[in-house]
Amino acid sequence: MKKMTTVMGAVLLAGGVLAACSDADTTKTEETPAKQETEQETAKETKQETEQAVDQAAAPEQEVEKETTEPAKEETKDETAVKEVEAKGIYNGMADPHTVEINVDGEDQAFQVNPDSEEMKKFEALEEGSEVTFVYQTKGEQMTITQVKAVAPKAPKQEVEKETTEPAEEETQGETAVEEVEVKGIYNGMADLHTVEINVDGEDQAFQVNPDGEEMKKFEALEEGSEVTFVYQTEGEQMTITQVK
Secondary structure, three states, X not given: OHHHHHHHHHHHHHHHHHHHHHHHHHHHHHHHHHHHHHHHHHHHHHHHHHHHHHHHHHHHHHHHHHHHHHHHHHHHHHHHHHOEEEEXXXXXXXXXXXXXXXXXXXXXXXXXXXXXXXXXXXXXXXXXXXXXXXXXXXXXXXXXXXXXXXXXXXXXXXXXXXXXXXXXXXXXXXXXXXXXXXXXXEEEEEEEOOEEEEEEOOEEEEEEOOOOOHHHHHHHHOOOOOEEEEEEEEEOOEEEEEEEO
């Protein structure tokens, strides 16, 4: 009986040990997933905090770039809008109520003008062909005149031609008047009281002679068919003998 009791005690003791081990394993098994879940949540929170920190660090850079680039674009646009150029050209006339045509550096160009402005009144009063100095600004392909600085009235064409041609004509006439030529020919006789006919180089030509001069007396005393040497000058188509040699 005592032996049996001892065996039963041993069995109960072994069962208690196994039960304790089982509880310990169960506790360990239950604690491990909870610990893993906690670590995952901690890693996830750390990752989110890191991403937020990176975004916060990048955001100021983007704002700085936006601040530095947008004003530059606006500044460039403003510079283009207000850029003005001064030019000089020849006014060709009105193309329409708000457009004038001006030849600049040999090229005809169209410029816009405010039809109600003082500049348009100046163009309306300006004669075509006049020289004009003006200021314009460019927006895209459109050129708009903002100021007319000076105008030079067109010089009368006839006066210019007269100034350029008259001296030349006077000089030519002067040279013709004093030009004298000496020739030899055969005297054919008198054509009238102030004209003699002489054959020069096989061609009969008429020469004027002063009827009251010594040269005319020499011709009156000269026999037809005689050879004569004389000097004459030309005025237009008229040849006048000035000397009989």
